[in-house]
Amino acid sequence: MIDLPLSIAKRVHAEGVLAFPNECCGALLGSVDAVGTQELRHVVDILALPNTREAEEQYHRFVITPEDYLRAEQFARTEGLDLVGFYHSHPNAPARPSDYDREHAWPNLSYVIVATLLRDGKAAAGDVTSWELSLDRSRFDAEEQVAL
Numbered sequence: 001m002i003d004l005p006l007s008i009a010k011r012v013h014a015e016g017v018l019a020f021p022n023e024c025c026g027a028l029l030g031s032v033d034a035v036g037t038q039e040l041r042h043v044v045d046i047l048a049l050p051n052t053r054e055a056e057e058q059y060h061r062f063v064i065t066p067e068d069y070l071r072a073e074q075f076a077r078t079e080g081l082d083l084v085g086f087y088h089s090h091p092n093a094p095a096r097p098s099d100y101d102r103e104h105a106w107p108n109l110s111y112v113i114v115a116t117l118l119r120d121g122k123a124a125a126g127d128v129t130s131w132e133l134s135l136d137r138s139r140f141d142a143e144e145q146v147a148l
């Protein structure tokens, strides 16, 4: 489960619009609560990270380097937060994870996807969804968004 406040969703929107027609990517920072047997990830900040895929592939792929992953963890720690997931955008595509996304994801993190598109000739953000990898890594499940 994820607690993704509107203020954070708007920042992810803005990153997606900025990167359009390429994919943006970044880290979700916050804290984790146990709710019964489930984890509830509260997102309180984001950290934009460079998309290090080759330029001609960035319209449908993103890569976060191990160095940037570490940097995100360290940045989170300096803010007293944890790395709780990642976000990226899907330019001109639905906000659903691809097989590529699944193969490059880890369990116990939230994966937020924002669809980006041209609207009236300008880049705009569409749906925002959140996903969690199953423990056996076979599938992404839509993550329940709780409003607190």
Ligand SMILES: [Zn+2]
Pocket: 088, 089, 090, 096, 097, 098, 101, 113
């Ligand atoms: Zn994707």
